[in-house]
Amino acid sequence: MSRTMPLAENREQTDVLVIGAGLAGLVAAAEALDAGRSVMVLDQENEANLGGQAWWSFGGLFLIDSPEQRRLGIRDSLELARGDWLATAGFDRDTDVWGRQWAEAYLDFAAG
Numbered sequence: 557m558s559r560t561m562p563l564a565e566n567r568e569q570t571d572v573l574v575i576g577a578g579l580a581g582l583v584a585a586a587e588a589l590d591a592g593r594s595v596m597v598l599d600q601e602n603e604a605n606l607g608g609q610a611w612w613s614f615g616g617l618f619l620i621d622s623p624e625q626r627r628l629g630i631r632d633s634l635e636l637a638r639g640d641w642l643a644t645a646g647f648d649r650d651t652d653v654w655g656r657q658w659a660e661a662y663l664d665f666a667a668g
């Protein structure tokens with residue numbers, strides 16, 4: 557059951573309060589329910605956006621030059637993917653060093 561109400565008016569009790577209904581929060585809520593706890597999930601977004609970023613990803617998967625792409629004749633490569641990622645991310649500050657390293661690691665993973 558889901559409800560939208562101002563927090564100040566909400567006097568319900570719960571064993572577990574999960575803040576954020578993204579994948580992490582929903583998995584935590586499911587685990588708590590499986591363990592027999594009562595669970596309340598709060599999110600800053602409305603019900604239509606349940607799932608956080610997963611809602612926006614549409615269940616999409618980031619794969620590079622996969623067998624399926626090759627089978628369909630889709631040209632792809634690590635270099636193309638890296639170019640797309642770097643052009644979108646626009647890493648241009650010293651503080652981007654970790655973001656860039658993460659991107660490189662993820663690109664290698666997705667191309668494997």
Ligand SMILES: Cc1cc2nc3c(=O)[nH]c(=O)nc-3n(C[C@H](O)[C@H](O)[C@H](O)COP(=O)(O)OP(=O)(O)OC[C@H]3O[C@@H](n4cnc5c(N)ncnc54)[C@H](O)[C@@H]3O)c2cc1C
Nearest residue numbers: 576577578579580581599600608609610612613616617618
């Ligand atoms: C277009 C797109 C494609 C993607 N493709 C892939 C992919 O191929 N492979 C992959 O591994 N990952 C992919 N991702 C990333 C993946 O979807 C996210 O890493 C994952 O969904 C994050 O889940 P999360 O629960 O950690 O965080 P989030 O989904 O960000 O959830 C956090 C939730 O907390 C809520 N919240 C935040 N602050 C508050 C607050 N103060 N009070 C109440 N609620 C709050 C937010 O509204 C949100 O619902 C993609 C993401 C996008 C957008």
